[in-house]
Every structure is written in structure tokens, then in C-alpha cells.
Amino acid sequence: MLGGATAAGIAAAGGALGEQAPNPPIKGRLKQSACRWCYGGLSLDRLCEAGKAIGLQGIDLLGENDWAVCAKYGLTPSMANGPGNIPDGWNHVENHDRLVKGAERLLPLVKAAGAPNMILLSGNRRGIGDAEGMANCVTGVKRIIPLAEQLGVNIVMELLNSKRDHKDYQMDHTA
Amino acid sequence: MLGGATAAGIAAAGGALGEQAPNPPIKGRLKQSACRGCYGRLSLDQLCEAGKAIGLQGIDLVGENDWAGVTKHGLTVSMSNGPGGISEGWNHAENHDRLVKESERLLPLLKAAGGPTMILLSGNRRGISDSEGMANCVTGIKRVIPLAEQLGINLMMELLNSKRDHKDYQCDHIAWGVELCKRIGSERFKLLYDIYHMQIMEGDICATIAENIQYIGHFHTGGVPGRHELDETQELNWRRIAQAIVDSGFTGFLAHEFTPRHDPLTSLRQAVQLMDV
Numbered sequence: 152m153l154g155g156a157t158a159a160g161i162a163a164a165g166g167a168l169g170e171q172a173p174n175p176p177i178k179g180r181l182k183q184s185a186c187r188w189c190y191g192g193l194s195l196d197r198l199c200e201a202g203k204a205i206g207l208q209g210i211d212l213l214g215e216n217d218w219a220v221c222a223k224y225g226l227t228p229s230m231a232n233g234p235g236n237i238p239d240g241w242n243h244v245e246n247h248d249r250l251v252k253g254a255e256r257l258l259p260l261v262k263a264a265g266a267p268n269m270i271l272l273s274g275n276r277r278g279i280g281d282a283e284g285m286a287n288c289v290t291g292v293k294r295i296i297p298l299a300e301q302l303g304v305n306i307v308m309e310l311l312n313s314k315r316d317h318k319d320y321q322m323d324h325t326a
Numbered sequence: 327m328l329g330g331a332t333a334a335g336i337a338a339a340g341g342a343l344g345e346q347a348p349n350p351p352i353k354g355r356l357k358q359s360a361c362r363g364c365y366g367r368l369s370l371d372q373l374c375e376a377g378k379a380i381g382l383q384g385i386d387l388v389g390e391n392d393w394a395g396v397t398k399h400g401l402t403v404s405m406s407n408g409p410g411g412i413s414e415g416w417n418h419a420e421n422h423d424r425l426v427k428e429s430e431r432l433l434p435l436l437k438a439a440g441g442p443t444m445i446l447l448s449g450n451r452r453g454i455s456d457s458e459g460m461a462n463c464v465t466g467i468k469r470v471i472p473l474a475e476q477l478g479i480n481l482m483m484e485l486l487n488s489k490r491d492h493k494d495y496q497c498d499h500i501a502w503g504v505e506l507c508k509r510i511g512s513e514r515f516k517l518l519y520d521i522y523h524m525q526i527m528e529g530d531i532c533a534t535i536a537e538n539i540q541y542i543g544h545f546h547t548g549g550v551p552g553r554h555e556l557d558e559t560q561e562l563n564w565r566r567i568a569q570a571i572v573d574s575g576f577t578g579f580l581a582h583e584f585t586p587r588h589d590p591l592t593s594l595r596q597a598v599q600l601m602d603v
Contacts, residue, residue: 314530 177206184209184229187217199224215257218264228266230307233257237311240274242284242321247291254295254306262302269299271308273322284321349595352381352602355572359384359404359581361546362392365590374399380595381602386546386581390432393439404579405482405518405544406436408444412486415449417459417496422466429470433479443480443544443579445518448497459496464509474514482543484518487526498527500534507541517541522548522583525562532570539574547597548584555584556597568601 177183187210190198195217199210209229210221218228234253239246254269261269273288292306299306313323362385365373370392374385384404385396393403409428414421429444436444448463467481474481483506488498497503503517519542521531528534535542549560556564571580580601586593 315533 174204174206179206179208182208182229184211184227186211187213195220196224199226202226212270215260215264218260218266222265228261228264229268231257231261231264231266231269233269233271233306235272235274237272237317237320238275238277240272240321241288241291241308242274242279243277244287244291246274247287247294250291251294255298258295258298258302258304261304266304268305268307271306272311273308273320275317275319276321277319279321281321349379349381350599352598354381354383355603356568356576356601357383357404357579358598358601359386359402359579360594361386361581361583362388364583364585365594368590370395371399374401376591377401377594380591381598382594384579384581386579386583387445390435390439393436397440402442402579403436403439404443404581406432406439406441406444408432408446408481410447410449412447412492412495413450415447415496416463416466416483417449417454418452419462419465421449422462422469425466426469430473433470433473433477436479437477441477441479443482444474446481446483447486448483448495450492450494451496452494454496456496456502460502460506460509463497463506467510467515471510471512471514475512479514480543481515482518483515484546485520485524485527487523489526491523491526498523500524500528500538504538504541516543518544518546520546520548520583521562521567522546522550522553525550531562531567535567535570536574539576542576543578545571545576545578545580546583547580547601548582553584554587555593556582556600564597564600565603568603572603 183206185198185202185207187195187198199221202210203224203226207226209227211230212232213221213228214232218231221228234250234257235241235246241247241250257269271292273284276284279287295306308322310322310325311317311320313320358381360373360377360382362370362373374396377385378399378401382401384402386405387407388396388403389407393406396403409425409432410416410421416422416425432444446467448459451459454462470481483497483503485497485500485503486492486495488495497506507515507517519535524534525531547556547564549556550562582594582597584597
């Protein structure tokens with residue numbers, strides 16, 4: 152896992168890492184990734200190079216233009232950006248045509264990029280009950296399930312907190 | 327705090343501590359206690375003597391027959407047993423006469439023993455809604471508030487998890503407990519915030535404590551999952567939680583309520599040192 156990174160490469164990737172090289176070995180029983188947006192101060196190339204040396208096996212939440220950058224470092228786009236966003240998601244039927252169209256365009260590209268997963272978001276409640284939001288999500292998401300199954304791409308909906316950071320987000324409990 | 331314990335006393339109280347004496351000094355910014363029931367293999371005298379040497383200032387959840395056994399060691403009965411049980415509590419009106427009668431008997435005795443706090447329990451829902459259970463708790467507890475205020479004894483209702491350990495228990499969310507405090511409206515009624523239970527129900531521990539500290543009078547610990555030692559097997563960062571409690575200006579007790587998997591007093595000492603920020 153560390154083979155691809157040189158000491159010079161590690162030192163170049165952000166400065167601080169240079170002081171700590173070499174990176175300790177990683178067992179890798181848990182495949183680890185990092186979300187791109189948390190490292191906005193680094194170019195994607197620097198994040199990938201240093202991340203790989205640290206022991207990452209993937210980068211999360213990349214858009215379609217960045218999947219190839221990730222892959223050139225031998226990393227997996229471990230969770231691809233999907234259609235829609237946090238407040239406007241699958242729980243409202245009026246979003247479905249747009250979301251399905253976006254998903255149908257993205258999924259073959261996700262497959263071609265070697266990304267195993269694409270993220271989905273429930274959307275905010277905006278007055279919709281949990282039962283109605285659930286029924287709407289089922290109806291909408293089922294429209295893209297056949298394509299996801301055919302391509303072998305996982306579609307994964309994120310659980311977020313609706314208490315402090317994303318008020319009104321519907322998918323906020325495991326149950 | 328360490329003055330009362332001799333090295334021989336520590337060595338006698340459980341064995342393992344004898345190998346590690348002396349106990350390191352304790353800052354004591356957070357007053358710590360331990361629940362009697364978690365140390366059943368020790369006599370109360372052993373627990374008090376060794377606990378005091380470790381840095382405890384109180385013992386929790388002891389019944390009236392044991393209060394003197396705690397105070398003779400210079401420790402406080404930091405949380406006394408109260409009337410009723412976990413499943414049969416203040417949320418059902420048919421329990422009120424019995425609970426009030428028992429409270430009226432216990433409270434003067436507790437005052438005489440030095441108090442300062444008696445536990446209350448909401449009881450299980452058994453079909454009662456949260457709003458009805460709340461209304462019943464307000465009605466019942468208000469019957470004992472005047473005596474508690476007169477005696478200067480704190481009444482504290484414990485928050486428990488209804489998800490894994492105490493199915494159907496009603497006082498299982500901070501919002502419900504805080505609303506109950508507001509409706510009772512006495513400085514003598516607060517919540518026992520059990521961190522183990524609230525991690526299971528709600529998480530968000532440090533922010534919840536900071537936001538609601540005026541309604542929290544007492545804390546319990548216990549590792550999640552399993553309710554064991556506060557160590558690396560647990561999902562919470564206990565030292566950060568201790569810091570949040572101290573930062574909030576809290577002046578009450580934090581009592582350890584975990585079932586030790588290892589030598590009980592060694593585990594208790596580790597917990598006390600961990601939370602001594």
C-alpha cells in the first residue's frame with residue numbers, strides 16, 4: 152500500500168507530513184478513505200498522494216471530473232457524488248424525474264470509473280411525515296435500482312443528524 | 327482527602343490496590359462517588375475506606391440502613407435510594423399515595439443522615455403517553471416538594487435508556503426530563519443524567535450537558551457498550567465529558583456506575599483518575 156509513495160512525495164504533500172516520515176505500516180483490515188471537501192487546502196493530487204502514503208484506499212465524495220485523478224494514484228472513488236443534494240432529495244416526488252435522470256446519466260460513468268458506490272440523500276422533510284417520505288423514497292429510488300443492479304453499483308443513502316447540522320433532514324435515525 | 331486512609335487499610339480493601347499504593351493526588355474539581363451495587367463483593371466498609379483513599383467523596387444508591395456506614399468514613403450519601411422502583415414510579419397516579427408516604431418517611435431520615443439527595447424514578451409507561459405520564463409526575467412529585475424544600479433535600483429523577491436495558495421506562499430523553507423540571511419549578515427537583523443511558527438513547531453528550539446543566543443535579547457513568555470500565559473498550563471519550571461537566575460550573579456529584587470486569591478497586595481508581603480533570 153505504501154509502495155507507490157516516495158519519501159520525497161510524502162514530504163511534498165503538505166509539509167507537515169515530511170517531518171513524520173516514514174508512515175507506520177497499516178493493517179488495512181478496515182479500508183479507509185477520506186472525504187475530499189475536508190482537505191480544501193490541498194489539491195486533489197496532493198491529497199491522493201499523501202493519503203495513499205498514510206494508508207488510505209479511497210477518496211469519498213468526488214464529482215465525476217475528479218474520479219480519474221483519484222484512480223491514477225491507485226485509489227478508489229469510494230463514494231461518488233450522486234444526484235440531488237441534502238435538502239432536495241428522494242422524499243419529495245416532484246424531485247424524482249430530475250433525480251432519476253441524473254442517476255441514469257451518472258451510474259454508467261460511476262461504473263466506468265471503478266467506483267463501487269454512489270450517494271443518495273433523503274432530502275428535508277418540509278412538512279412531509281416520515282411514512283410519506285419513506286413511501287416517496289421507495290417509489291423514486293426503485294426507478295434506478297434495476298440499472299444499479301445491472302451495473303453492479305451500490306446506491307447508498309446517508310444518515311445525517313437533523314438536530315444540530317441539517318435541521319429537517321428526513322433520514323436521521325437508523326430505524 | 328487521602329489523609330484518612332492508611333496504607334494497611336488500602337491493602338486490606340480488595341488486595342490489588344496494595345500493590346499500587348500510594349494513590350496519586352486528586353484535584354477534586356469534580357466530586358466523584360461510586361454506586362454501592364457495583365461493588366457487591368466488597369463490604370461497605372471496604373468500599374468506603376478504599377474509595378476514600380482513591381479520591382471518592384461519596385457513595386451512591388445506598389439504603390437507609392447503610393447511610394451511617396457511609397458517613398462514618400467521612401463520605402457523603404451522594405444519592406440515597408428513594409421510594410418506588412424503576413418500573414413502578416411517579417408516572418402512574420395509582421402509585422402516588424404509596425410513593426408520597428414513603429418519601430415523607432424517608433426525607434427526614436435522610437436529612438438527619440446529612441442528605442443531600444434522594445432518587446426518584448418515572449416508572450414504565452405501560453400504555454401511558456409521554457404527556458399523560460408527565461402530568462402525573464408533576465402532580466405526584468409536587469406533593470413532596472414542600473417537604474424537600476423545607477428540609478433542603480434534592481429530589482432527582484433518573485434518565486434511563488428504554489432501548490436496551492429498561493424497556494418502556496418513561497424518563498428516557500433529556501427533553502422530557504427538562505420539561506418536567508420546568509413544570510415542577512423547584513430548585514430542589516433536578517435530573518440524574520446517566521451518561522451511559524443517554525449515550526444509548528441520544529448521544530450528543532457534551533452539548534446536551536452544556537445546554538441543560540441548570541436542570542442536571544447529578545451524573546452517573548458507565549461504559550458503552552456493556553456498562554463496564556471507562557477504558558479503551560468504550561465508545562465515549564470520558565475525559566472530555568468530565569471537562570465539559572467541570573466547564574459548565576457543575577458543583578454536584580458524578581458517581582461511577584459500571585460493572586467492573588477487572589479488579590473492582592483498580593478499575594474504580596482508574597475511573598476516578600480519568601475523570602479528575
